[in-house]
Amino acid sequence: MAATVRQVQVTFDCAEPERLARFWCDVLGYVIPDPPDGFADWDEFDRALPPEHQGSAFACQDPFGVGPRLFFQRVPEGKVVKNRVHLDVRVGSGLVGAERLAALMAESDRLVALGATRIRVMEADGIDESCIVMQDVEGNEFCLD
Incomplete structure (x- = not known):
């Protein structure tokens, strides 16, 4: 019988766990x-x-228990290549065009x-809405969308 997944935790390898956790808080x-x-x-x-x-x-966690817990662990090596997984911080949900871009820029x-x-600011192109590619304080990529 397979285990039932009840929660997801996202783990970051980093140099300064507390600093990075407080940034994401x-x-x-x-x-x-x-x-x-x-x-x-x-x-x-x-x-x-x-x-x-x-x-x-x-670590840090959603105060309402809805979002995943984030765990930060110190590793000896620095970041060398682009993340293969990244967080999308959803600040423009439901917004389009100039209103969406303004909300993204304000949060950025x-x-x-x-x-x-x-x-990088990626403006709407008629197919995809605007988003902004960012890096956290240790260079991990994430998107504002």
Whole structure:
């Protein structure tokens, strides 16, 4: 009998897990989960780990439990190629034309102020609506659509 999938978690390999998690909290309105039982906060939990594991992971989650949990794990190697999977941040749903592009640009400006990079604005072409290709603070691609 096959297992039933109840949740999905998206995992990011990165250099600075807490920094990246806090960026995505700001982008998505996510929150940092409560620390494990017996710890006042995540800093206390982190200090209890062996030195080689301190700062090695962090997470954020949808405060309403609807979206997937995001998990960030430190890896020794840096990002070298384009992501094969990326997040689409849906800020223009239901909007078309100039109204959609204005909403995307406003959100893009907000995210650039948080440390993101705007890579490419792809304006509507009669087939596809506008979207903006961005990078997070560690260079991972995502789209505003």
